[in-house]
Amino acid sequence: MEITDIDGVFCNGIKEGKYGLGLVKVKGSIAGVFTQNKIRAAPVIVCEENIREGVVEGIIVNSGNANAYTGEQGLKDAKEMCRIAAGLLGCDERRVAVASTGVIGRKLNMDWIRKKAPEVYSSLGNSPENAHRFGEAIVTTDKFVKKAHSEKGRIAAVAKGAGMIAPNMATMLCFAFTSAKFDSGELYEMLKKAVDSTFNRLTVDGDTSTNDTVLLVSTGKERVEKDIFEQELHSVFYSIAKQIARDGEGATKVFEVRVEGGMSDDDANLIARAVASSLLVKTAIFGCDPNWGRIIAAAGYSGADVDERITLSFSDGKEEIFLVDAGRPLETEEQARKLMQNSDDLIIKIKLEKGSGKGFAIGCDLTYDYVKLNAEYTT
């Protein structure tokens, strides 16, 4: 199921070298969540303003240039992108959502966008090929386009995002469409909740790029129960979050950190995030090294209330190897190492004896290729 399988969604895209341009035609209600970075890219400012009334008729996206830290000119350019899309789609420019991703601090090549937009529009459609071209148009260093859907929820989403290893700064753009009928207020409430429990487990609070944008559009053609929709939206975003972790720049393994028994959910989340963000944990996972001391130490400096009564296990979803039992090391490193070598999707479970708080985070390993990719990005 592609985004074009949602009744009322038409799209297309083009990619030329590093640069891409995507266009969506879709009438409906819309909600969006944006980066918490204090330096907000021009398209974020313009998009948030444009979707304020909760109505959308089109989306325009470019890749290769973030149009961030570009001052007044950047705002003008983001608005011109909306105007170009509005002209082609025949709607008010304030009913166009806009997003950008790429290098920071460089002016957009508006000539290229002006020239390419009509070309993209001319082949707008709702075939799988259209959806494919839109996906390809929005990615940057991604190894693949992220996609997920729910038949039950009548949801399909497409996204770009990689290099969330820090988690630190790689722009995430996600465009989700549904034919389920909800107004923009309902959409926003459900979107916020789903993002908090999925993408925000990747992008630790505040460590977001200048351009992060998640949009949810309803074409309103069908009825879906709200609680089913919420659940399905969570599943779709969870799938995309895992795909983004898997495509973490140079990543070879993705892992989840599940924490139980924290003093509070906040405490448990602090621990999960500290562990998932630790460079020493990430490199150990790359090396299939069950160095649980690094996990315990990360829990210790997370800021959460922690003592030595920790139970710790590694799991591949089927087998679970306990490494520490209520503070007692179990000397099971060799079994854990084998499990790590045979799985590229690990679960680290941490159980404290502080309370009933639960926490969750998604991470990926840190590899040679991460360094390579990021040492050479703008050169």
Add this chain to the structure above:
Amino acid sequence: MEITDIDGVFCNGIKEGKYGLGLVKVKGSIAGVFTQNKIRAAPVIVCEENIREGVVEGIIVNSGNANAYTGEQGLKDAKEMCRIAAGLLGCDERRVAVASTGVIGRKLNMDWIRKKAPEVYSSLGNSPENAHRFGEAIVTTDKFVKKAHSEKGRIAAVAKGAGMIAPNMATMLCFAFTSAKFDSGELYEMLKKAVDSTFNRLTVDGDTSTNDTVLLVSTGKERVEKDIFEQELHSVFYSIAKQIARDGEGATKVFEVRVEGGMSDDDANLIARAVASSLLVKTAIFGCDPNWGRIIAAAGYSGADVDERITLSFSDGKEEIFLVDAGRPLETEEQARKLMQNSDDLIIKIKLEKGSGKGFAIGCDLTYDYVKLNAEYTT
């Protein structure tokens, strides 16, 4: 000037493969600062307790095993280390400071320590060779022993520490000695201040290892003005902090982030630390890529009050290349790239227009070798 040039300091050390043992004989007043990690290694707990009265007669240190997360047995072992040293030095075991560094969660090989301690003691002395052997005994993955001194302040210090790249978890041990006469209260006050403005700029608040220990011992044989001593202690620790950054696991370049014009010093420090900790900034510096967008973005997510009116420059201490002037990119990337290629000690200056807050942080680049070292540490 070695630690053994401080009147009253005798030491020795031994290294066998991954394991080391060092011993110091020194009578005097003492102060210490320790890790803020909630999981504190046994030697940290025992050492803090033993120096509570501000008097010391000996120091015992082992490397290769952190004696951290080792429960009751760990505490017993740390106390036994003190007892062994006390027996050899002929003092109360509660006048012995103790420190450990190495792998977490494994029991100390006390047999080895029991056997080697008399051997180390038998060659205790105040020759440069003794100081050298003590330094070698306390290092782990360090490429070199860190040393600094001040003739004026009558201070000499030796330290181990590397891999502070995150800054995240590599244990730092620092032993500073002075013949300047101060009581333990004065020492503590000056130590705290000097550590805050140097080592804590490397080890972001809370992101400390389970074992971090900095001790300052005064043999009290000379008089030095307090304000001169404070200044000189700062210089000694600043030098060691830079050496630790330079020895960041796999690091090829060290850099300082100097922030001015923040809303407050706290805000400016938040920015400095976010920039110095950013993986994307660290990899860009490794690649000599003047990707200032990543610096601006890190400032944006630091949590500090930030807007686009930022002036940003790279300097090697002699030449300064401005990349952004009050929010306006200057297109000087090529000059900045050359400066980066020709210097392994960079200064990133960030000037905001928010207030008069100043901040400072020290970092190093992130390289292939960091990944290699940490993916293979316990294997």
